[in-house]
Amino acid sequence: MDLQLVAHTALDLICRSAQTLWTIAIGALVSLSYFLAGALVVATAGAALNFALAAVDIISPAALSAEDAARLSVGVWLLLTLAAFIPSAQDAVFRLRTGIRAPTAAENAAFEPAWAALCTRVGVDARTYLLRVSDKPGIAWACGQRVVVVSAQTLDFRPALLDAILAHELGHHRSAHALQMLLNVYFAYPMRTLISGLRVLLRSLRPTRYIVLIGLLFAPIRLAIWLLVTALGAALAIVDLLSLAYARRCEFVADRYAATHADPTVLADYLESLTSSSGRTIFDYIATTHPSGPRRARAIRRVSCRQRRIARARSQSSAALA
Numbered sequence: 001m002d003l004q005l006v007a008h009t010a011l012d013l014i015c016r017s018a019q020t021l022w023t024i025a026i027g028a029l030v031s032l033s034y035f036l037a038g039a040l041v042v043a044t045a046g047a048a049l050n051f052a053l054a055a056v057d058i059i060s061p062a063a064l065s066a067e068d069a070a071r072l073s074v075g076v077w078l079l080l081t082l083a084a085f086i087p088s089a090q091d092a093v094f095r096l097r098t099g100i101r102a103p104t105a106a107e108n109a110a111f112e113p114a115w116a117a118l119c120t121r122v123g124v125d126a127r128t129y130l131l132r133v134s135d136k137p138g139i140a141w142a143c144g145q146r147v148v149v150v151s152a153q154t155l156d157f158r159p160a161l162l163d164a165i166l167a168h169e170l171g172h173h174r175s176a177h178a179l180q181m182l183l184n185v186y187f188a189y190p191m192r193t194l195i196s197g198l199r200v201l202l203r204s205l206r207p208t209r210y211i212v213l214i215g216l217l218f219a220p221i222r223l224a225i226w227l228l229v230t231a232l233g234a235a236l237a238i239v240d241l242l243s244l245a246y247a248r249r250c251e252f253v254a255d256r257y258a259a260t261h262a263d264p265t266v267l268a269d270y271l272e273s274l275t276s277s278s279g280r281t282i283f284d285y286i287a288t289t290h291p292s293g294p295r296r297a298r299a300i301r302r303v304s305c306r307q308r309r310i311a312r313a314r315s316q317s318s319a320a321l322a
């Protein structure tokens with residue numbers, strides 16, 4: 001009996017550890033790539049700004065070397081990252097960007113008790129999270145470090161399903177998925193801005209009917225910019241694809257958390273009922289942040305099956321000891 005318990009527990013531990021480590025490895029690679037790309041752009045911009053200010057005599061040419069200016073720029077950029085850890089700052093940004101809002105009294109009557117019950121069961125402080133509602137289509141999502149959003153219609157779901165969905169979002173926060181994705185957006189921003197700026201420059205240097213000669217003179221510059229934009233765009237696209245793979249891994253981790261702390265059958269049945277394009281072809285799959293509902297449901301049922309086997313082996317083992 002004990003052997004059975006040890007075998008089931010070991011298998012569950014191996015599966016859980018492999019999933020967690022694989023997710024962390026992909027996440028670290030994505031964040032590091034976005035960070036290096038962002039730091040490179042910020043450092044170059046800082047050194048260029050320093051050079052320009054010295055050239056027009058706003059600062060002394062000897063005041064700061066190009067290396068110091070690059071280091072200082074990256075330092076300030078990193079310091080600003082701290083804003084991502086301020087819950088009120090996160091809330092303000094998400095409200096502005098996505099239109100989320102505080103729940104009404106009627107919405108809170110369903111939302112707050114469900115969230116409080118889940119947090120009590122799991123053993124976390126419910127008050128440290130900000131509950132928000134979205135009027136846009138969607139089910140629920142976790143934002144930044146502490147923001148939990150559900151769409152208005154999700155609050156009408158039956159209590160067991162709402163509980164499972166909230167458990168999934170809590171799983172994202174407990175594994176810091178949403179915070180890491182927020183930081184990735186911030187780290188990637190300088191490179192995305194540079195590529196967009198270079199594309200605008202490329203369009204403005206295009207020869208027209210009236211200034212064809214000037215346009216032709218710019219041809220080598222246009223070619224150099226085009227090559228740079230293409231290389232940077234391709235490199236960023238590869239990291240973006242990895243980032244989507246990371247997002248899909250995060251869904252499985254959060255589903256596992258929900259399967260452990262809420263009713264796995266309710267969540268699996270619901271996911272199975274969802275129609276999604278992400279499972280049709282490999283191209284659909286790699287271009288989405290979420291694996292298809294049936295695929296996630298199968299993973300949840302596997303986790304739940306292993307957990308049931310462990311519970312059964314545990315009860316048989318304690319019955320044998322009694």
Ligand SMILES: [Zn+2]
Binds near residue numbers: 172251254
């Ligand atoms: Zn999710």
